[in-house]
Amino acid sequence: MKKLSARRRHPLAAVVVLLLALAATGGLYAAFAPAGTAKADETAQSLAIEEGKKLYSVGCASCHGTGGQGTTDGPSLVGVGSASVDFQVGTGRMPAQQPGAQVPKKKVIYSQAEIDQLAAYVASLGAGPITPTEAQYNPAGADIAKGGELFRSNCAQCHNFTGEGGALSNGKYAPSLEGVSPKHLYEAMQTGPQNMPSFPDTTMPEQEKKDIIAYVQAVNGEKADNPGGLSLGGLGPVSEGLFAWVFGLGALIAVAIWVAAHTAKAKKS
Numbered sequence: 630m631k632k633l634s635a636r637r638r639h640p641l642a643a644v645v646v647l648l649l650a651l652a653a654t655g656g657l658y659a660a661f662a663p664a665g666t667a668k669a670d671e672t673a674q675s676l677a678i679e680e681g682k683k684l685y686s687v688g689c690a691s692c693h694g695t696g697g698q699g700t701t702d703g704p705s706l707v708g709v710g711s712a713s714v715d716f717q718v719g720t721g722r723m724p725a726q727q728p729g730a731q732v733p734k735k736k737v738i739y740s741q742a743e744i745d746q747l748a749a750y751v752a753s754l755g756a757g758p759i760t761p762t763e764a765q766y767n768p769a770g771a772d773i774a775k776g777g778e779l780f781r782s783n784c785a786q787c788h789n790f791t792g793e794g795g796a797l798s799n800g801k802y803a804p805s806l807e808g809v810s811p812k813h814l815y816e817a818m819q820t821g822p823q824n825m826p827s828f829p830d831t832t833m834p835e836q837e838k839k840d841i842i843a844y845v846q847a848v849n850g851e852k853a854d855n856p857g858g859l860s861l862g863g864l865g866p867v868s869e870g871l872f873a874w875v876f877g878l879g880a881l882i883a884v885a886i887w888v889a890a891h892t893a894k895a896k897k898s
């Protein structure tokens with residue numbers, strides 16, 4: 630009994646308890662965090678459309694019209710499809726902020742779940758290109774040499790031979806393709822944003838798009854795979870923040886306790 634209470638009073642015991650508590654917070658969070666990619670059944674789909682409609686009326690309707698019919702400040706979104714929304718909002722182009730020759734990429738302000746809801750709503754206005762699945766855009770096993778040929782004949786005139794981009798007329802430009810994700814590469818080809826022509830599956834089949842994606846990734850080296858920052862298994866910014874919270878704060882508390890314990894000892898002696 631005496632031994633146990635002595636051990637309890639050991640300054641490190643407090644640290645262990647605190648670390649356990651912090652780790653438990655993290656574990657609970659991970660267990661209850663919303664799952665991003667649950668396969669949507671019909672009710673989930675209509676719910677997504679409803680949520681998307683709400684987000685749309687706050688963030689998009691002023692330029693694209695209350696029913697997506699378009700205004701003088703933005704084009705109609707009827708029939709642009711979920712892929713176009715996923716690309717435009719997922720690369721931070723939308724919501725646009727000011728008029729100009731070309732809407733630039735910005736920090737993405739919606740979560741992927743919200744982007745999916747916006748996309749579901751816009752897709753409900755009229756059929757268009759559908760957001761590709763990973764099976765469609767994942768370039769694993771694709772033919773890089775063939776992709777290079779396709780890239781040189783279809784893309785290089787604007788994006789340059791290795792995808793570093795280039796200026797077009799009237800202040801417009803084809804952006805660099807470095808760091809663009811396979812999904813956004815696929816969607817750009819599907820939807821042809823702005824001055825870019827579209828390459829629908831009828832003229833450029835899925836496999837050719839995969840070959841091109843593999844080529845772009847090869848010339849960009851590893852950069853295209855890594856969105857930057859500490860990867861932590863790609864848990865995302867919220868979880869990474871939590872990681873910093875649990876371990877960073879835990880470490881600070883440990884230091885504080887160590888200092889306190891040593892000051893106490895110093896006083897006693």
Ligand code: HEC
Binds near residue numbers: 713724727747
């Ligand atoms: C300030 C006005 C403005 C706001 C706000 C805005 N957009 Fe846009 N949007 C535009 C303009 C202008 C274009 C045409 C861009 C271009 O040609 O470069 C556009 C283009 C698009 C396109 C591409 C259409 C196509 O033909 O493929 C999509 C999709 C889109 N917007 C979705 C959205 C969504 C979703 C939101 C809300 C999250 C939003 N926009 C908010 C002005 C706006």
Ligand code: HEC
Binds near residue numbers: 784801
């Ligand atoms: C006629 C010129 C032109 C051709 C040809 C062209 N693009 Fe583009 N591309 C553009 C322009 C312009 C944009 C920017 C659109 C915008 O910002 O709204 C763009 C944007 C993109 C983006 C988005 C990049 C980002 O930063 O988010 C990708 C990916 C892309 N193009 C891939 C391709 C691929 C792959 C091909 C060949 C299959 C191709 N493009 C052919 C002009 C072109």
